[in-house]
Amino acid sequence: MKIIFISLLISIPAFCQLNNLHAPQNKKLFADYLFCEQDYLRAAEEYISLGETFLYDTILYKIAKSYSIIGDYENSLNYFSRIPQSSFFYDNSVKEIGKIYYLNENDASLDKLIGEQENSFYDLVKLKIALKLIKNQTGDLEEVLENSDEDFLVLKKFYQQRKNPDYKSELVAGILSAIVPGSGKIYTEEYGDGVTAFLLTGIFTYLAYDNFKNDHKFRGYLFTGIASGFYLGNIYGSVASAQIFNAKIDFNFLELLSDFLINRNYFVKEYDFCK
Amino acid sequence: MIKNKFFIQITFSFLIVVSSVAQTDWQRWEKTEPNYLTEDLNYQRDYSYTDNSLPYLFSKTLINAYWILISDVDGDNCPFHPSCSSFLIQSIEETNLIQGALMFFDRFTRDSNPVAREEHYPVYKNYRFYDPPTLYALDKNKIKFIPPKRVVE
Amino acid sequence: MTFVNKIFFLLLFNVINLFPQEFLSEQIRLADSLFTSEKYFDAITEYKRLLFFDSTKQFSYEANFKIGLAYKEGNKLSDSIKYFALAEMSANNPEQFFESKIYQVRTNILRRSISRAEKILDELENDNRFTEHQHEIKYWRAWNKIFSDKWEEAHHIFKQINETELAELCLNTHNKFYSVDFAKYSSMILPGLGQIYTGEYLNGFLSLAWNIFSGYLTINAFNEERIFDGIVTANLLWFRFYRGNFQNAEKFAKEKNLLIKNETLLFLQNDFNGLKP
Numbered sequence: 001m002k003i004i005f006i007s008l009l010i011s012i013p014a015f016c017q018l019n020n021l022h023a024p025q026n027k028k029l030f031a032d033y034l035f036c037e038q039d040y041l042r043a044a045e046e047y048i049s050l051g052e053t054f055l056y057d058t059i060l061y062k063i064a065k066s067y068s069i070i071g072d073y074e075n076s077l078n079y080f081s082r083i084p085q086s087s088f089f090y091d092n093s094v095k096e097i098g099k100i101y102y103l104n105e106n107d108a109s110l111d112k113l114i115g116e117q118e119n120s121f122y123d124l125v126k127l128k129i130a131l132k133l134i135k136n137q138t139g140d141l142e143e144v145l146e147n148s149d150e151d152f153l154v155l156k157k158f159y160q161q162r163k164n165p166d167y168k169s170e171l172v173a174g175i176l177s178a179i180v181p182g183s184g185k186i187y188t189e190e191y192g193d194g195v196t197a198f199l200l201t202g203i204f205t206y207l208a209y210d211n212f213k214n215d216h217k218f219r220g221y222l223f224t225g226i227a228s229g230f231y232l233g234n235i236y237g238s239v240a241s242a243q244i245f246n247a248k249i250d251f252n253f254l255e256l257l258s259d260f261l262i263n264r265n266y267f268v269k270e271y272d273f274c275k
Numbered sequence: 276m277i278k279n280k281f282f283i284q285i286t287f288s289f290l291i292v293v294s295s296v297a298q299t300d301w302q303r304w305e306k307t308e309p310n311y312l313t314e315d316l317n318y319q320r321d322y323s324y325t326d327n328s329l330p331y332l333f334s335k336t337l338i339n340a341y342w343i344l345i346s347d348v349d350g351d352n353c354p355f356h357p358s359c360s361s362f363l364i365q366s367i368e369e370t371n372l373i374q375g376a377l378m379f380f381d382r383f384t385r386d387s388n389p390v391a392r393e394e395h396y397p398v399y400k401n402y403r404f405y406d407p408p409t410l411y412a413l414d415k416n417k418i419k420f421i422p423p424k425r426v427v428e
Numbered sequence: 429m430t431f432v433n434k435i436f437f438l439l440l441f442n443v444i445n446l447f448p449q450e451f452l453s454e455q456i457r458l459a460d461s462l463f464t465s466e467k468y469f470d471a472i473t474e475y476k477r478l479l480f481f482d483s484t485k486q487f488s489y490e491a492n493f494k495i496g497l498a499y500k501e502g503n504k505l506s507d508s509i510k511y512f513a514l515a516e517m518s519a520n521n522p523e524q525f526f527e528s529k530i531y532q533v534r535t536n537i538l539r540r541s542i543s544r545a546e547k548i549l550d551e552l553e554n555d556n557r558f559t560e561h562q563h564e565i566k567y568w569r570a571w572n573k574i575f576s577d578k579w580e581e582a583h584h585i586f587k588q589i590n591e592t593e594l595a596e597l598c599l600n601t602h603n604k605f606y607s608v609d610f611a612k613y614s615s616m617i618l619p620g621l622g623q624i625y626t627g628e629y630l631n632g633f634l635s636l637a638w639n640i641f642s643g644y645l646t647i648n649a650f651n652e653e654r655i656f657d658g659i660v661t662a663n664l665l666w667f668r669f670y671r672g673n674f675q676n677a678e679k680f681a682k683e684k685n686l687l688i689k690n691e692t693l694l695f696l697q698n699d700f701n702g703l704k705p
Contacts (some may be wrong), residue, residue, distance in 0.1 A: 021455050021481050030477050041301050042473050070301045192390035200384060233380025240381065240411040247420040299504045303469050307503035309538050309705075311575075311693040315686055317679070348634045350672025351679075 024050055028059075036274035040066035044075075057087035062273060064093065073100045092269050095123050099266040102127040105134065122149065123267035129155050130261055133162050134254060151264065158257055165249050170242040177238035181231055184238025188245045197234040201227055316401045318356070320347075330372040338364050355396075356403035359386055366408040378411045397421040400428060452482055456490065468498040488518035493528060500531070505539040522557045533568050534705040542576040563589050571705055574598065574696075577689070579605075594702070601692040606681040615677035619670060622677025626684050635673040642666035 020026065031046035044066035047059050055063075064079035077100055080093040087093075094117065101110040110131060114124045125144065132141055138159060145156045168188050177184030182198030185191075204227035212220040322339050324332065338360050346360060353359050362382050367375035385406065396404035405427045409417040421427060459474035475491040475498070482488065496511035512532045519525040529552055536545035549569050552558055558565070566589045573582035579602040586595035606626050615622030619639040623632030642665035649658035696704060 021451050021477055026481065030480050033480055034476070039300055039476075041303070042476070046473075192388040193385055196388040197384045200387060229376065229380045230384065233377045234384060236374075236377040236413075237381030237384065237411070240378075240413060243413065243415060243418060244410055244420065247415075247418045251420040251422070299499075299507050300469070300472070304502045304504070306466050306468060306501050309503055309697070311697040312690045313686060313693070315683070317683060343630075344634065345638075347631055348638055348672055348676070349668050350675040352668070352672075 024054055028054070031062075032273070035062055035066065038069075040070050044070075055082075057083050057089050061087075061089040061093060061271075064096065068096060068100065073104060076100060092271075094121065095266070095268045098124045098127050099268050102131055102261075102266065105131060107131050107135070122147070126151050126155060126267055127261075129159070130257060133158055133257060136162065138163050151267070154260060158253070158260070161253060165246070165253065167246045167249060168242045170239045173238040173242040174235050177235045181234050184235065185241055188238065188241040190241050193237075193241070197230065197237070201230045201234065204230060318358070318401055318403075321361075326368060331367060334367050334372065334375075335364055353386065354392065354404055355382075355386065355406045356399035356401060357407065359383065362406070362408055366411070369408050369412050374412075378408060381411060382406070393424065395423050397423060397425045397427050400426060448481065448483070452478060452487060455481070456487055459491070459494065463494060463498060466501070468501050472498050485518065489515050489520055489524050489528075492518060493524075493531070496528075496531060496535075500535055500538075503538075505535050508535045509539070526552065526558055526561060530564065530568065533572070537568070537572050537575050537705040540575060542572055545572045567591065567703070568705070570594070570598075574693075575705075579689075591702075597692060597695075601688060604688045605685050608678055608681040608685070611677040611681035612674050615674040619673040622674065623680055626677065626680040628676075628680050631676060631680075635669065635676065638669040639666070639673060642669055 021030075027046055027050055031043050031050075034040075034043035034046060044063045047055070047063045047066075050059070060079050060083050064076050064083070067073070067076035067079065077097060080097050080100075083089050083093045094113065098110060098113055098121075101107075101113065107128070110124070110128055114121060114128060117124070129141060129144060132138065133155075141159055145152055145159060173184035173187050175184075176187050177197075180198070181201040182194040182196070185194035185197055204223050208220055208223035208227050211217075211223060320342055322342070324335055326332070326335075341360060346358075355362070357365060359379070359382055363375060363379040366378040369375070370378070392404055396406055399405040405421065409419070455474065455478045459471050459478060462468075462471035462474055472495050475495045478487055479491045482491070492511050492515035496508045496515060499505070499508035499511060509532055512528050512535060516525060516528040516532070519528055529548055533545045533548050533552075536542070536548070546569070549565055549572065552565050553562070566585050570582045570585035570589075570591070573579070573585065579598045583595050583598035583602060586592075586598060611622035611625055613622075614625060615635075618636075620632035620634075620636035623629075623635055642661060646658055646662045646666050649655075649661055
């Protein structure tokens with residue numbers, strides 16, 4: 001009986017505090033809820049409003065993660081870097097920082113981050129390779145890729161693709177179109193445009209020829225002008241088309257690389273705080 | 276390893292599904308007045324002169340005359356944005372008279388080819404195929420590849 | 429459970445229930461003050477906090493409804509509708525239910541999800557709990573007609589419920605519209621007529637001139653039995669200008685109508701003082 005009353009007595013002030021909606025414990029509860037509802041900005045601000053003394057590693061990690069998901073990388077970096085080395089979250093927060101540097105294409109900071117780590121962080125190195133591939137700086141990648149990890153194998157394939165892309169030559173496209181109108185476009189896989197160019201040049205050349213034959217001088221010159229316009233325009237267009245084809249190759253390469261990284265979640269581990 | 280991948284996939288699909296709901300509040304916002312107006316998607320012609328070079332003035336005058344006398348009268352014939360005549364004038368602005376003319380002949384070829392346009396061009400917001408002169412100026416830095424069917428603002 | 433235990437839990441229960449009441453009321457005052465000072469984002473945070481701690485759900489309707497209003501003020505219409513629907517689910521009486529439904533209608537109108545608004549209005553109209561709210565239901569139905577471009581219908585509904593200012597505005601707007609069909613078909617009969625009807629004189633006369641010229645060329649070619657030339661001019665010139673002619677007439681009429689419509693809508697948005705979505 002006594003024990004009960006004592007516990008009740010103690011519990012009253014405890015409840016008082018618990019029930020104040022803005023007491024730290026309640027703020028934390030609410031912030032956890034917001035985090036799990038994916039209301040990340042509110043969650044981060046709620047955690048921060050707890051005050052410095054409450055910001056232990058889990059909360060720092062969740063704040064940083066929230067900002068990272070929102071895309072506020074500056075704040076995210078700030079909070080990730082505050083997680084102490086002794087923390088359970090330290091390794092992963094370093095990777096999260098690496099991910100942000102990667103997404104901002106900031107290779108200097110990524111290099112610095114790798115340099116600061118005691119053990120060489122393979123996952124960060126992977127991000128570095130990917131970044132080099134994006135920027136097409138394939139010079140010194142060969143030896144870094146000598147690892148048998150599954151991801152390195154994939155990255156190696158990307159590297160080889162980047163080094164020997166399936167480009168079409170602008171020169172070949174131009175020369176082909178100069179020989180047979182439209183063939184340069186067919187070479188760059190613009191089949192419809194190639195055939196159209198051939199037909200247009202052909203028709204106007206025939207019209208020019210026919211009019212000269214029938215002694216219609218003016219029409220002859222007019223159609224000659226148009227025909228040569230199409231002829232030269234097609235040579236020009238074939239070169240441009242090769243450039244666009246190559247831009248498409250680059251674009252697809254970057255898409256695939258980015259898909260791969262998203263699929264691997266930038267080598268960052270995800271924790272489920274909302275079970 | 277397999278378990279790990281599976282886990283990531285689940286969290287990701289979850290993120291994608293729910294985040295589409297929560298994104299409104301990922302940035303602070305203020306009171307905003309509602310907009311009752313309907314947007315006009317029609318393309319308005321620009322008859323003004325923006326340059327002083329002689330080839331530009333000459334060709335722009337020709338094109339303005341063409342627009343008023345012919346193009347505005349003969350209906351909606353160009354499936355592209357910018358339209359063929361705008362493409363010509365923009366090409367000349369972008370490069371020079373001769374290169375612009377070559378680009379125009381090349382554009383006319385694309386215009387005459389009715390096959391598989393949907394598979395080939397991104398779409399401008401007024402439902403035209405987007406085909407800007409910057410792609411054809413032979414300047415690799417200006418080429419910004421946009422995949423087919425994507426809507427360009 | 430022993431007797432002592434029972435008393436213990438009873439007391440505990442009292443304590444838990446006693447304190448929240450005060451805190452929750454305080455919380456809603458805080459949220460409301462943020463709302464009235466137009467800090468809508470923060471107001472939503474506080475209403476959400478209230479909802480989170482309100483275990484007995486006594487403030488559920490009020491908080492959800494206010495969140496809906498706050499999102500509406502920020503023009504975040506889909507979120508707004510979602511919270512009005514949540515308010516609807518936690519409504520304690522028919523009045524609250526009606527209120528949340530009407531706000532769903534208003535937000536749907538602003539979001540241009542016209543058919544959704546119409547459907548909710550139908551539901552409310554057929555609900556015999558709300559027979560004395562018919563005026564309000566009709567009012568919003570008319571607004572919905574405005575946003576679905578049915579100005580004449582809007583006029584009739586406003587007239588029925590004696591909203592004369594709005595009724596007249598809708599009628600005036602409706603009367604100012606050009607007839608798209610007339611523009612199109614008149615141009616088919618006489619090229620240029622539709623353009624002239626919409627006030628595009630230069631374009632209309634040029635159209636007429638081109639059609640006469642290309643028609644003359646075509647007929648002339650056939651007369652002189654140059655069949656090939658005739659077919660080519662008919663296809664490449666005459667047909668092109670003829671088709672362009674009535675396409676233009678239709679386009680001009682639509683463009684002018686859009687301007688007329690937007691002028692009225694702009695007035696409604698900025699200068700109309702009555703209740704609006």
